[in-house]
Amino acid sequence: MKHKLNISKIISFFTCAALLTATNMNLISAFAEEINSTNGTVVYGDINNDGNIDSFDVVAIRQILNSGNKSEAYKVADLNGNNIVDAVDLYLLQSYVIGKIDSFPIEIIEINNSIDRTLALYDGEHYELAMTYEMAVAAEILKTPLNIYDYLSNNIKTEFYPNSRKGAIGTFELNGGNDVDCASLLIAMLNYFGINSRYVTGNITLSIDTAMNLTGAHDANSALNILKFWDNNATLSSDNSSITLAHTWFNSCYPHHRKVPNFRGFLLYLLKNVL
Incomplete structure (x- = not known):
């Protein structure tokens, strides 16, 4: 009887875990859809859309990876701009959370594209x-x-x-x-x-x-x-x-100015002939 009780507990535990994971995935999907449908505003790394980029987002991106869903819907999790969510994005998010980096490659890409x-x-x-x-x-x-x-x-x-x-x-x-x-x-x-x-x-x-x-x-x-x-x-x-x-x-030729420039200590007379 004790053996059956343990088995029941184990089954119950995994059932709850599966339901929790499914619920979290549904929430993350909902957040992703909401973010992608509102003026194109994306806060990269904020996977759970709570206004912070922290360890909870690391858990969330792990769940995305474990689900096998690398859809473009998860734009907030695509931190390197390759249009899929993969282990590289997980590494970047972990690095951000622990302070190794202070921005994501996708942010630099978007700034560059906006020039x-x-x-x-x-x-x-x-x-x-x-x-x-x-x-x-x-x-x-x-x-x-x-x-x-x-x-x-x-x-x-x-x-x-x-x-x-x-x-x-x-x-x-x-x-x-x-x-x-x-x-x-x-x-x-x-x-x-x-x-x-x-x-x-x-x-x-x-x-x-x-x-x-x-x-x-x-x-x-x-x-x-x-x-x-x-x-x-x-x-x-x-x-x-x-x-x-x-x-x-x-x-x-520029009157009234004579100057020898110094490009970071480079005294090579760049303006040698300026008059």
Whole structure:
């Protein structure tokens, strides 16, 4: 009799658990449908729609995974934007709850997709010098070439790769670029104000201290190896005191202003010929 009672308890327990799970899944489905039908507003990670992103949402997303339902209906649980709910979303939610991350990839994707990339300036030929309306607004806020230079010098980080990969738009949006792309961004913004500018390419010689400061290297050979990502023909002087390499800056005519910029400590005379 005791044995039968235990079996009854076990059956009762699993029956209740199944009912509870089914009830929770119905609630989660209802929340998902409600969220997806109201103005497209989605709070990613808030699976149970209680206004918080916490361990209860981790339990909820586990239930979604256990149910085998990876439907697009669970948009709040699709945290990496691949249109299904899977183990990656569970990992991201757990990471958020314990404080390892402070946002989800889908949020960054949506912000990126919301950027207006309509071109405000494009001559139909040199796309690397094109500008979006967002960039034009930034230029209007900065108002003067000097303010534009100061903004770019304080916000654009130096990167090491050859030729042009990003153009002005990519450099602006990603806050970084090599010498060519940084020059493209500055030229584009100056052209927007009607200040005629052009690329200038030539060889420059950096002292070892400048080269090491620019690259973050601890010795001359390491600095040379990094700078070869810019110019594979860069050379180290015989006494290890300087490095010579090809470099792109720009020429622009703007009266009453003479300034040498510093892109994150990069003293390569980007405005060498500004009048």
